[in-house]
Amino acid sequence: MLSRMFRRALFALMVCAAPLGAQDRLAQADSAVATGQPWRASQLLAPILATPATRTPDAIMLAARAAAGWEGWSTVRQLLESQPWLDTRYDRLGRRLLAEGALADGRNLDAFRHAAAAATPDSLRSAAEQGRRLIILARSYARLSQYDSAATVYRRAAGLLPALADWLTLRAAAATDDSTARRVLYRSVAVPAAVARIAWTEAAARERTGDFAGAAVRYDSVGAWVPALHARWQSAPDSMRAQMAATLAARLPTASIADTRDALDLIGQLHPAFTATDRLLVARRAAAIGRNQDAVDQFAAAAVAAPLADRDRFANATALAALSHWPDAIAAFAAIRTGPLAGQAAYGRARALLRGGNDAAASTALHSVITRFPHDTTAASIALLLLGDLALDNGNVDSTRADYLALATRYPTSSQRDHALLIAALIALAHDKAAVAASDIRKALAVRPVTGLDGDALHYWLARADLANADTAAARRGFQSLLARGPTNYYAIRAAARLDTVPWRAIPEAPLRNPDSLDGVFTRAALLSTFGLDAEAKLERDRIANTATGADELAGTALAFAIRGYPAQAGALANRAIAVGETKDVLLWHLLYPLPYADALRADASREGVDPYLAASVIKQESGFDPHATSRTNARGLMQVEPATGRELASLAGTADFDPAMLWIPDVNLALGMHHFAGVLSRYPEAERALAAYNAGGTPVAQWSESPLDGNPRTAEHARDPLDDPEMFVERIPFVETRGYVRTVLTNLAVYRMLYPQ
Numbered sequence: 181m182l183s184r185m186f187r188r189a190l191f192a193l194m195v196c197a198a199p200l201g202a203q204d205r206l207a208q209a210d211s212a213v214a215t216g217q218p219w220r221a222s223q224l225l226a227p228i229l230a231t232p233a234t235r236t237p238d239a240i241m242l243a244a245r246a247a248a249g250w251e252g253w254s255t256v257r258q259l260l261e262s263q264p265w266l267d268t269r270y271d272r273l274g275r276r277l278l279a280e281g282a283l284a285d286g287r288n289l290d291a292f293r294h295a296a297a298a299a300t301p302d303s304l305r306s307a308a309e310q311g312r313r314l315i316i317l318a319r320s321y322a323r324l325s326q327y328d329s330a331a332t333v334y335r336r337a338a339g340l341l342p343a344l345a346d347w348l349t350l351r352a353a354a355a356t357d358d359s360t361a362r363r364v365l366y367r368s369v370a371v372p373a374a375v376a377r378i379a380w381t382e383a384a385a386r387e388r389t390g391d392f393a394g395a396a397v398r399y400d401s402v403g404a405w406v407p408a409l410h411a412r413w414q415s416a417p418d419s420m421r422a423q424m425a426a427t428l429a430a431r432l433p434t435a436s437i438a439d440t441r442d443a444l445d446l447i448g449q450l451h452p453a454f455t456a457t458d459r460l461l462v463a464r465r466a467a468a469i470g471r472n473q474d475a476v477d478q479f480a481a482a483a484v485a486a487p488l489a490d491r492d493r494f495a496n497a498t499a500l501a502a503l504s505h506w507p508d509a510i511a512a513f514a515a516i517r518t519g520p521l522a523g524q525a526a527y528g529r530a531r532a533l534l535r536g537g538n539d540a541a542a543s544t545a546l547h548s549v550i551t552r553f554p555h556d557t558t559a560a561s562i563a564l565l566l567l568g569d570l571a572l573d574n575g576n577v578d579s580t581r582a583d584y585l586a587l588a589t590r591y592p593t594s595s596q597r598d599h600a601l602l603i604a605a606l607i608a609l610a611h612d613k614a615a616v617a618a619s620d621i622r623k624a625l626a627v628r629p630v631t632g633l634d635g636d637a638l639h640y641w642l643a644r645a646d647l648a649n650a651d652t653a654a655a656r657r658g659f660q661s662l663l664a665r666g667p668t669n670y671y672a673i674r675a676a677a678r679l680d681t682v683p684w685r686a687i688p689e690a691p692l693r694n695p696d697s698l699d700g701v702f703t704r705a706a707l708l709s710t711f712g713l714d715a716e717a718k719l720e721r722d723r724i725a726n727t728a729t730g731a732d733e734l735a736g737t738a739l740a741f742a743i744r745g746y747p748a749q750a751g752a753l754a755n756r757a758i759a760v761g762e763t764k765d766v767l768l769w770h771l772l773y774p775l776p777y778a779d780a781l782r783a784d785a786s787r788e789g790v791d792p793y794l795a796a797s798v799i800k801q802e803s804g805f806d807p808h809a810t811s812r813t814n815a816r817g818l819m820q821v822e823p824a825t826g827r828e829l830a831s832l833a834g835t836a837d838f839d840p841a842m843l844w845i846p847d848v849n850l851a852l853g854m855h856h857f858a859g860v861l862s863r864y865p866e867a868e869r870a871l872a873a874y875n876a877g878g879t880p881v882a883q884w885s886e887s888p889l890d891g892n893p894r895t896a897e898h899a900r901d902p903l904d905d906p907e908m909f910v911e912r913i914p915f916v917e918t919r920g921y922v923r924t925v926l927t928n929l930a931v932y933r934m935l936y937p938q
Contacts, residue, residue, distance in 0.1 A: 202228050202234040202239075205224050205225065205228055206225075206228065206238065206239060208221075208224050209221040209224040209225050209242055209243075209246065210242060213242065213246050213249060218246040218248070218249025218250045219246075219249075219842070219845045219847050219848055221242070221243075221246035221249070222243065222246045222247060222252070222255075225242060225243045225246065237263070237265055240259050240260070240263065241269075241270050241273065241274060243255075243259055244256050244259045244274060244277050247259065248277050248280060250841060250844075250845045250848075251284070251841040251844065252839045252841050252842065253280070253281035253284050253285055253841070254281075254839055255837060255839060256277050256278065256280075256281045257278065257281055258837075260274045260277060260278055266278075266297070267297060271304070271305055271309075272298050272300065272302075273298075275294045275295070275297040276294070276295070276298040276312070276313055278290070278294040279291050279294035279298055279313075279316045279317075280316060280712060282294060283316065283319055283320065283323070283712070288320065288324055289324070291316070291319070291320040291323065292317070292321070292324060295313065295316045295317040296317060298313045298317075299314055299316070299317045308341065310340055311337045311341040311344075311711075312341075312710075312711050314334075314336050314337035314340065315334070315337050315348070315711050315712060315713070317333050318330045318331075318333035318337060318351065318355075321333060321355075322351075322355055327355040327356070328355070328357070330351075330352075330355040331352045331356045334348050334349075334351045334352035334355065335349070338352065341707075341711075343703075343707055344704065344707060344708060344711065344713070345368075346369045346370060347371070347374055347708060347716045349365050349366075349368055349374075350365075350369060350374055350377055350381045352365060353365040353366060353382075353385060354381050354384050354385050354388075355385075356385065357385075357389050359385075359386075359391075362385060366381075371704070372723060373701075373720045373722075373723040374716075374719075376719075376723065377719060379402045380398075380399075380404075383396075383402075386398065386411075387407075387411050387414075390415075392411045392412060392414045392415040393411075393412070395407075395408075395411040396408040396409075396411040396412045399411060405439065406442040406443050406446055407442075409424065409427070409428055409446070410446055410450075412424065413450060421452065421453065422453060422455075424452070425453060425455075425458055426454075426455065426458055428458075429454060429457075429458035429459075430461065431443070432461055432462060432465040433461060433465055435465070437469050440466075441469070441471070444462070444466055444471055444474050447474075454478075454481070455485075456481075456482045456484075456485035456486055459478045459479075459481050459482035460478070460482050460488075460492060462474070463475045463477075463482060463492065463495070463496070464495060466478060467495040467496075467498065467499050472499040472500075472503050473503060475496065476503065476505075479492060479495070479499070480496075490516050490519045490520075490522075490525075491521060493515055493516050493525075494521045494524065494525055494528070497509050497512030497513045497515075497516075497525065497528055501528065501531070501532050501535070504535070506532050506535055506536030507536070509528070509529075509532040510529050510532045510533060510536065513525045513528040513529035513532060514529050522556075523549060523553030523558070523559030523560065524559045526548065526549045526552065526553065526559060527546070527549050527559045527562055527566075529545055530542050530545035530546045530549060530563065530566070531566065533545055534570075542570075543570060546563045547563075547567070550567075554590075557594050558594070560590070560591065561587050561590075561594035561595075561596045561597070564583045564586060564587040564590075564591075564596075564600070565584070565596045565599075565600055567579075567583050568580040568584050568587075568600070568603070569914045571583065572603075572887055572912075573883055573887050574887065575887050575893040576891075577607050577610075577611075577890070577891035578891070580603070580604075581603075581604045581607045581608070583600075584604040585600075585601075585604050587600045588600055588601045588604070588624065592627060592628070597624075598624070598635070598637075599634060599637075601620060601621070601638070602641060602911060603912070604620055605617040605620040605621050606889050606908055606911055606912070607889050607891070608620065609644065609645055610888070610890035610905075610908065611890060611891070612648075614645045614646075614648035614649040615645075615649050617641070617645040617648075618645035618646055618649060621638050621642040622642065624638060625638060625642075633669075633670070636662060636665060636669060636670075636671040636672075637671060637911070639661060639662060639671070640658070640659075640662060640671040640674055640675060641911075642658055643655045643656075643657075643658025643675070643678075644907075646658060647678075659676075659678050659679050660675070662674075662675040662683075663675060663676060663683045665683065666683055667682070667683050667684050667927075667930060667934060668927055668931060669927070670924075670926065670927045673926070673927055674907060684934055687764075687769060688763055688766070689765060689766060690765040690766045690768070691732075691765075693739055693767070694736065695736060695739045695740035695743050696740075697736075698724055698737070698740045701720055701721075701723075702720075702724075702740065702744050704720060705717040705718075705720040706744075721746070724737060724740075724741075725737065725741070725749060725752075725753060728753065728756075730760065731758075731760050731761050732757075732762070734753050734754075734757035734760065734762065735753075735757040735767065735771075737753050738750045738751075738753035738754040738757060738768075738771050739767060741753060742771055742774065747771075747774040747804070747805040748803075748804040748805055748806040751771055751774065751804060751805075753771075754768045754771035755772070769931075769935055770935060773800065773928065773935055774800075775932070777805075777818070777846045777847075777850065780847050781796060781799075781850055781854075784854040785854060787854075788855055788857075788858035789858060790854060790857060790858050791929075793929055793932040793936065794867060794929050795819075795854060795857065796928070796932050797925045797926070797929040797932055798819065798871075798874070798925055798928075799818050801924055801928060802818070802819060802820040803818050803819070803820055806818075807844055807845070807846045807849065816843035816844055817843045817844050817845075817846070817848075817849035818846055818849045818850060818853065819850065819853025819854070819856070819857065821843050821849055821856065823840040823843065825852075825856060826838065826840065826842065826843050826852050829852045829855060830842070830852065857874065860873050860874045863878070863900060864881075864900055865901075865902045866903055866906040866909070867906075867926070867929075868903075868907075868909050868922055868926070869881055869885065869903070869906070869909060871922045871925050872910075872913055872918050872922050875917070875918045875922070876915055876917075880915070880918075882899050884909065884913060884914075885899040885900065885903075885909075886899045888903070888908075888909070888912065889908055890904075910923065
């Protein structure tokens with residue numbers, strides 16, 4: 181049952197507690213739309229629309245404007261489509277909103293129908309509004325392949341919107357068939373970002389009009405080899421396509437990740453007649469960038485012609501495992517019986533057996549890896565690591581310690597060695613054998629220096645072991661040695677807490693910078709977005725970011741992005757400034773650890789009983805404060821809420837018309853995400869376990885909680901009892917990604933608390 185506070189947080193964030201009359205609500209809603217708060221307006225209007233007596237055309241029109249403001253196009257359609265007054269009231273604004281929604285939904289005929297009605301001339305309409313409607317009409321024509329009409333209407337819109345004329349001219353050129361006429365249009369383009377796009381526009385126009393060779397030349401001129409190949413493919417005879425397919429495959433091993441993804445998409449569209457050799461090149465590159473289904477498909481096709489070599493069998497098996505195709509992965513790994521990859525394949529098979537639910541067979545297979553391939557450092561060491569982890573899950577910490585010490589002794593060059601030694605030492609420490617733990621770590625550090633985070637971990641826990649062994653002087657020296665790592669190092673933060681200090685030097689003041697020098701470009705980009713030209717708006721912003729050079733210019737550009745509501749881009753620019761020598765001053769720290777949407781974040785955190793800085797730390801890690809961030813699993817917005825989760829939470833809170841677009845609204849995402857996060861936090865007394873569950877899910881965290889390093893298993897009923905040592909729990913997390921996530925969020929939290937004191 182959701183709390184009353186959550187209902188308020190989601191649906192009445194900014195609505196007065198006292199009842200409002202319909203006219204008061206309409207006035208407030210209109211003001212909210214005008215000040216860029218369309219979601220607030222929608223909430224204010226909800227009770228008005230629910231009552232027949234107050235569901236007037238004015239209320240409906242205002243609600244449609246509000247929904248359009250947060251991209252709730254299904255809501256716009258529900259509100260307006262059946263209204264009899266669309267062509268007689270509000271200067272046909274309803275038609276314009278319906279046309280915008282139809283374009284967004286890909287309903288092109290509906291878009292044209294509404295756009296044509298919306299653009300009917302009216303002497304009282306402003307030039308800006310008429311220009312906006314003409315852009316929508318032109319886009320509709322282009323979607324319907326009526327290019328001459330699209331070009332004509334884009335040119336008319338350019339005459340009404342001088343600030344956007346260059347971009348609209350490029351759109352008109354893209355829809356113009358005659359190359360001479362296009363050249364005339366290009367001569368009027370002067371905005372730098374638009375000038376840089378002329379070659380792309382010309383290439384697209386030539387491709388559309390059937391000049392594939394000319395299109396390919398233009399694409400090549402801007403380094404777009406995948407579109408160039410596609411253009412050539414469309415006019416190539418079948419006799420040439422085999423060579424083109426071979427060329428495509430041959431370029432993939434050295435292609436960028438972005439180009440590789442585009443090329444794989446093109447392959448899926450064209451289905452080239454690859455040779456087996458070509459398919460192997462494609463499959464290997466697909467596997468290397470994590471396009472596992474593409475890799476599996478191409479490996480399977482190549483195997484029809486000839487058996488795969490072991491390295492390709494291994495890559496195919498790894499891709500199958502990544503797709504959770506456990507039986508196929510097990511068989512594929514098992515087929516590699518000899519050769520340099522046999523040990524790793526045997527380990528892969530064991531792990532696939534484990535992930536597929538056959539624990540007993542997996543354990544047998546892991547022991548077999550160690551006995552059959554004792555000289556394969558990679559395979560044998562990771563098999564020992566997994567055996568130790570399984571023993572730990574079963575509460576047999578002595579076996580875990582023995583396996584991990586064996587790993588360190590037999591395979592001192594293994595990448596698993598340092599973590600295994602740390603867990604072995606922590607098991608001793610958890611059993612009150614601090615001297616043994618300290619000795620283990622000192623021996624490990626004497627064998628070879630350990631750098632990076634693994635080295636910091638060993639030094640931190642050596643200090644913890646010294647402290648437990650009553651050697652306070654050695655412990656203090658150990659903790660102090662970590663402080664120099666600074667406030668973005670997890671172990672420096674932990675050490676500072678032990679010393680009751682902060683790993684923070686005095687921050688230099690920031691020099692004065694002028695972020696207003698880019699006003700014109702940002703204003704134009706904002707106008708482009710308002711008029712639905714998001715691609716052009718992004719090109720304007722990207723040019724600002726990509727052409728900035730020098731530490732001071734990069735820092736100033738970062739500030740400009742931050743001021744205008746782009747914290748993710750601001751942080752990236754700040755990092756670039758630091759990389760070329762800019763001092764990490766107050767400004768750059770705040771750009772790297774921003775706190776946008778602070779009022780809403782604090783309000784939601786307070787309602788849910790969440791530390792606002794912990795919430796900010798999670799948001800920084802999840803989305804970088806990009807409200808439109810979308811993951812590969814379609815998690816959306818600041819707190820990366822998946823649509824299914826959002827729908828469930830919204831339904832429980834009383835709304836039946838949830839739209840996934842709502843998750844891109846900061847206020848909504850924060851309210852929903854904060855409630856979800858608070859629920860996870862409430863399950864555990866420590867932030868460490870809650871963060872692990874937020875990243876990896878509750879089931880593995882329950883397992884880790886039930887089998888601590890001290891070897892005293894907890895029953896399921898007591899799994900959520902407070903931990904004696906949350907820091908030790910973090911190290912016990914076997915998932916590298918989750919362990920890193922917890923460390924990073926806790927590090928973010930420490931920095932936020934230092935930057936933004938209570």
